[in-house]
Amino acid sequence: KNQVEQSPQSLIILEGKNCTLQCNYTVSPFSNLRWYKQDTGRGPVSLTIMTFSENTKSNGRYTATLDADTKQSSLHITASQLSDSASYICVVSEWGGTSYGKLTFGQGTILTVHP
Amino acid sequence: DAGVIQSPRHEVTEMGQEVTLRCKPISGHDYLFWYRQTMMRGLELLIYFNNNVPIDDSGMPEDRFSAKMPNASFSTLKIQPSEPRDSAVYFCASSSGTSGSPQETQYFGPGTRLLVL
Numbered sequence: 001k002n003q004v005e006q007s008p009q010s011l012i013i014l015e016g017k018n019c020t021l022q023c024n025y026t027v028s029p030f031s032n033l034r035w036y037k038q039d040t041g042r043g044p045v046s047l048t049i050m051t052f053s054e055n056t057k058s059n060g061r062y063t064a065t066l067d068a069d070t071k072q073s074s075l076h077i078t079a080s081q082l083s084d085s086a087s088y089i090c091v092v093s094e095w096g097g098t099s100y101g102k103l104t105f106g107q108g109t110i111l112t113v114h115p
Numbered sequence: 116d117a118g119v120i121q122s123p124r125h126e127v128t129e130m131g132q133e134v135t136l137r138c139k140p141i142s143g144h145d146y147l148f149w150y151r152q153t154m155m156r157g158l159e160l161l162i163y164f165n166n167n168v169p170i171d172d173s174g175m176p177e178d179r180f181s182a183k184m185p186n187a188s189f190s191t192l193k194i195q196p197s198e199p200r201d202s203a204v205y206f207c208a209s210s211s212g213t214s215g216s217p218q219e220t221q222y223f224g225p226g227t228r229l230l231v232l
Binding site for chain 1: 171
């Protein structure tokens, strides 16, 4: 059964500090992995999308890494800001050929940044 | 572009009533997705459309749920009859390609918060 496990479930850090969120998956065959940021009361917003051949991708202060061999991904946030407080969701897509690949969602990591 | 538009933003109804959620995707996007999010189960894909045609509805929980997309700019998700366990936030998202494409990004609407009493 395809699974996506995220850790930690929640994290509290001080403004300006760095942090790393983890995502382990068992989805196969693999197509791509996405990280979403979801602010409270809003829809998820895409941060990064990585395919099998990509090891790292950045979006501003967000840097995602992917190790397709160990089926692990991480999202690193540099110099955190109060606005980074949100839920971060890892989503892994199965390869569907010419069709849409089935998605498996992680439960998310809730990040709280304190001043 | 205004982004994905959903209505209503909040809905409170009594068990047994019919509920209709509405979505307007981003113009030009040919994929539309309906999701449900709860604390217990997280985010779940219910159904998706491609060019107004339902492609995969395997995530729809049961026959009480139905979705339609009569044209490229409008979709509905209907629950009849509603039950308390349907209480959740329902998101609509749209994209211009398949999940297999690295360029494809899904854009989510603000969601409809449904409470069934």
